[in-house]
Amino acid sequence: MTAGTPASPHGGPEASPRGGPEASSRGTADVAVPGQPVPGDGVPPSPDRAPSAPASPRVRDAWARWRGPLGVLALLAAFALVTALVTRPGTGGYLSAESTTPRGAHALAQLLRDQGVDVRPAGTVQEARELTGPDSLLVVAQSQFLADEALLRDLAALPGDRLLVEPVTQALQALAPEVGAGALTDVESRAPGCDLPAAVRAGTAVTGGVSYNPPPGARSCYGGALVSFSSGGRTVTVVGSGEFMTNERLADDGDAALAMNLAGTRPAVTWLAPSLPQAGAAEGKASVQDLIPPGVTWAAVQLLVAIGLLAVWRARRLGPVVTERLPVVVRAAETVEGRGRLYRSRGARDRAAAALRAAALDRIVPRLGLTADATPAEVVAALAVRTGQNAQQAGAVLYGAPPADDAGLMALARHLDILERQVSNA
Amino acid sequence: MALTGRTGLLAALSALVVLFAPRPEAAAAGLLLVLAALVAVDLLLAGSVRPLRLERSGEHRVRLGDSARVTLTVTNPGTRRVRGLIRDAWAPSAGARPREQALDVPAGERRRVAVTLTPLRRGDRDSAVVTVRSVGPLGLAARQGSHAVPWTVRVLPPFLSRRHLPAKLSRLRELEGRNPVSIRGQGTEFDSLREYVPGDDVRSIDWRATARRSDVVVRTWRPERDRRVLIVLDTSRTSAGRVGVDPASGDPSGWPRLDWSMDAALLLAALAARAGDRVDFLAHDRTVRAWVPGASRTELMSVLVNAMAPLEAELVEADSEGMVAAILARARHRCLVVLLTDLNPAALEEGLLPVLPQLAARHQVLLAAVSDPRVAAMAHGRDTLEQVYDAAAAEHLRNGRRRMTARLRRHGVEVVDAAPEHLAPALADAYLALKAAGRL
Incomplete structure (x- = not known):
């Protein structure tokens, strides 16, 4: 409420010690005054020759202290490493024959191998060309990474049957030009609805995706999501969705059977599912990385090490950060300022006017030769005599009603000042 | 331990060598190994910090606004020179300067290091720790350790108002009547009797004492x-x-x-x-x-x-x-x-x-x-x-x-x-x- 009240018990310890000029203004510091305190006399707070004791831990003490936590950390790391190695999902992307992620097709490849089919995963067209023979089936997935005319030409030239999984338009035109892509449909459990033995034996399966317009003589199953036909002595099968082949869906419905029936028709399967865009070999592009000499890479590594060492140099502090208890910093006038703002925000003109009037009266009344218990009438009369002012006007200033608005309050403050000046000058 | 800027600089320079080396990967690994070896050697050869003995002397009290000097005596009982930096750490408001300074103590000798405290606040200021960083002969790496060397400096109130004391004391002397100014002592406490001299207040004549002696005697008063x-x-x-x-x-x-x-x-x-x-x-x-x-x-x-x-x-x-x-x-x-x-x-x-x-x-x-x-x-x-x-x-x-x-x-x-x-x-x-x- 009043000037001396700290705002709160935790009233803001200083964030940092106060800087500012060195304390040097001490007035007449050299006046020889008996009895002034002389630094250094009396009882010293601590013994004079203080012994020193090493405060940093020894290496073996530090080791003794940290080996427990370090051991636990090492155990955790080893456990995490083993767990990661054991449960690591295979590499590769969607429908990769080696990928054990839910989107991979490792399970299908494994099933095919169990049935005696030779599954040959291929990451690139080059590999696929080397692995494919006349009596093998070429599975092409992830054809969006094969969007290159030269590559597709190479693929089209390969012998043997084909199974195209979700081919992009370009791949479809190159590898099964007889088939046209139709509308997109939902991937869901569907009945075969055709007489293709592979589909009939499998029954319902999770199919859908793109539905194809079959060429004459082709068999279209699952609402067009599977088209199979013979062309130039080979069987070409196109499926609109590879979902039923993934590890995730293989166990649903007749998915496994359908996949096995489609992919296991030949003793060997070349499984082409690239996970990166395949660059056309003919173009012979060299990446920026290939153009950088190896020295630059290693020099950059060396520079990184240098930066790390410089960071270690700058980061090492010479001794600990020293803390201290800081005093409360609160200006005594803050409560008065707060009261002023409170008056203003609530428009407390009556209280403000009363305070100003009381203060003015306290100064005026003794000057008029009156005591503090003088009645208003006496004060106003004495004031009129002293200053020659209209008694009624002076009375209104000192004892009138509270001002009606802010302008009135300011006018009142000015009038009180004028009255005070007149009294002291008279 | 601590590294110096020289280590980083050497690593940066070796990057240049690696850039033009015929087998960059071997050069990089080799140079790093050499650098690590040099750092290890430097650490081994640096003077040991732990056996150092530190003693303090100096002022225990200072008036707020003044400065106090506290001296550290560093004794090196080891067999290797201790060269590097020393920091006497105090709480921030103790105003210790310099923050850190160079230290060079040959084996078996001792050196003094002084710190000037200019406190910002009243109260007791304790020293925290003294930290020494001992750099090896190659200047690549340093051993670092701290010693607790307790010392307290009590910061006294500045007594700024003592400049008013001479004036107030002369007022006091006026009251006691001892001032050269010829104002007679006034006070309420009986001090002594003395002979009347013209100019004394007749009201202070002690008639009873006067009756006992031939002279007129006045009472003198002094402040209580x-x-x-x-x-x-x-x-x-x-x-x-x-x-x-x-x-x-x-x-x-x-x-x-x-x-x-x-x-x-x-x-x-x-x-x-x-x-x-x-x-x-x-x-x-x-x-x-x-x-x-x-x-x-x-x-x-x-x-x-x-x-x-x-x-x-x-x-x-x-x-x-x-x-x-x-x-x-x-x-x-x-x-x-x-x-x-x-x-x-x-x-x-x-x-x-x-x-x-x-x-x-x-x-x-x-x-x-x-x-x-x-x-x-x-x-x-x-x-x-x-x-x-x-x-x-x-x-x-x-x-x-x-x-x-x-x-x-x-x-x-x-x-x-x-x-x-x-x-x-x-x-x-x-x-x-x-x-x-x-x-x-």
């Missing part, structure tokens, strides 16, 4: 001596508020009321001790924080500043009842009780006023309070509406203080309410006035 002055410092929450400008650092956020009160108390104590009065000192908020009973005249000031130095404003409400009880228990004879507190109407109304009659009945009470110059400045604002409202708030407080002063005076309590810089001389004047009037 051997009275008791009990200075009571209020260390409760109201003493934490900052007023004026910090004279030690020039900080405009001000100096705590407590420090201004101490300054005034020291001037009063110095004056009272010279006037032959016995001075006691009590600091109180909810408990007794300091109690200095009747120190001898020669020791008084050093004992007082020593007792005041560690006092801090506690953020608790003052226990006036306890304070009065503490005063009454300690001051058995009538004395002048000087209460250095805040004239805060709300706090006094509930705290001191109800118990004041007990105190005023047995002792002469003098209450001294620091007023806030900022409030006084606010009371004159008239330019804008905000200033007028602020002025009203300031006047509200000042009205309260005036009413409280009037009420205290009705209880027979003297009140000194002065701006920070003027409190000490005003309090001294009030004391001299009481002494002249024989009211101690």
Whole structure:
């Protein structure tokens, strides 16, 4: 409420010690005054020759202290490493024959191998060309990474049957030009609805995706999501969705059977599912990385090490950060300022006017030769005599009603000042 | 351990070598291995920090605003030279300079390192640790370790008001009649008899003594001596508020009321001790924080500043009842009780006023309070509406203080309410006035 009240018990310890000029203004510091305190006399707070004791831990003490936590950390790391190695999902992307992620097709490849089919995963067209023979089936997935005319030409030239999984338009035109892509449909459990033995034996399966317009003589199953036909002595099968082949869906419905029936028709399967865009070999592009000499890479590594060492140099502090208890910093006038703002925000003109009037009266009344218990009438009369002012006007200033608005309050403050000046000058 | 910038520089230079080397990967690995080996060798050859012996000497006390020197003696009992950096770490407000300095101690020798402390605040300042970084002969790596070398420097109140002391002492001498100025001693205490000389006040003729002798004899008077002055410092929450400008650092956020009160108390104590009065000192908020009973005249000031130095404003409400009880228990004879507190109407109304009659009945009470110059400045604002409202708030407080002063005076309590810089001389004047009037 009043000037001396700290705002709160935790009233803001200083964030940092106060800087500012060195304390040097001490007035007449050299006046020889008996009895002034002389630094250094009396009882010293601590013994004079203080012994020193090493405060940093020894290496073996530090080791003794940290080996427990370090051991636990090492155990955790080893456990995490083993767990990661054991449960690591295979590499590769969607429908990769080696990928054990839910989107991979490792399970299908494994099933095919169990049935005696030779599954040959291929990451690139080059590999696929080397692995494919006349009596093998070429599975092409992830054809969006094969969007290159030269590559597709190479693929089209390969012998043997084909199974195209979700081919992009370009791949479809190159590898099964007889088939046209139709509308997109939902991937869901569907009945075969055709007489293709592979589909009939499998029954319902999770199919859908793109539905194809079959060429004459082709068999279209699952609402067009599977088209199979013979062309130039080979069987070409196109499926609109590879979902039923993934590890995730293989166990649903007749998915496994359908996949096995489609992919296991030949003793060997070349499984082409690239996970990166395949660059056309003919173009012979060299990446920026290939153009950088190896020295630059290693020099950059060396520079990184240098930066790390410089960071270690700058980061090492010479001794600990020293803390201290800081005093409360609160200006005594803050409560008065707060009261002023409170008056203003609530428009407390009556209280403000009363305070100003009381203060003015306290100064005026003794000057008029009156005591503090003088009645208003006496004060106003004495004031009129002293200053020659209209008694009624002076009375209104000192004892009138509270001002009606802010302008009135300011006018009142000015009038009180004028009255005070007149009294002291008279 | 620590590395130096040289290690990083070497690594950066070796990057250049790697850039042009025929087998960059081998060069990189090899150079890094060489660097690691050099660092290891440097660490092995660096002087050991742990066996160093450090001793301190120097000042234990310093007045706020002055500087103190504390010296560290570093003894190297090892067999290798210790060369590098040393840092004597103190709390920030101890103002230790320089922060760190070079150190070079040959094997079996010792060197001195000095630190200058310029404290920013009153109170006890403890040293933290001394850290030494010993760089190896190659300048690549360093051993680093800390030693605890305890030392405390007590920062005493600055006693800025001592510049008023000569003037107040000459006032005192006037009262005692010892001044060269021919003002006859006035006072209320009988001093001695002497022969009448023309010009003496005839009212001071001692007729009874005159009758016994052939000469006319007058009584001489002197101010009362051997009275008791009990200075009571209020260390409760109201003493934490900052007023004026910090004279030690020039900080405009001000100096705590407590420090201004101490300054005034020291001037009063110095004056009272010279006037032959016995001075006691009590600091109180909810408990007794300091109690200095009747120190001898020669020791008084050093004992007082020593007792005041560690006092801090506690953020608790003052226990006036306890304070009065503490005063009454300690001051058995009538004395002048000087209460250095805040004239805060709300706090006094509930705290001191109800118990004041007990105190005023047995002792002469003098209450001294620091007023806030900022409030006084606010009371004159008239330019804008905000200033007028602020002025009203300031006047509200000042009205309260005036009413409280009037009420205290009705209880027979003297009140000194002065701006920070003027409190000490005003309090001294009030004391001299009481002494002249024989009211101690």
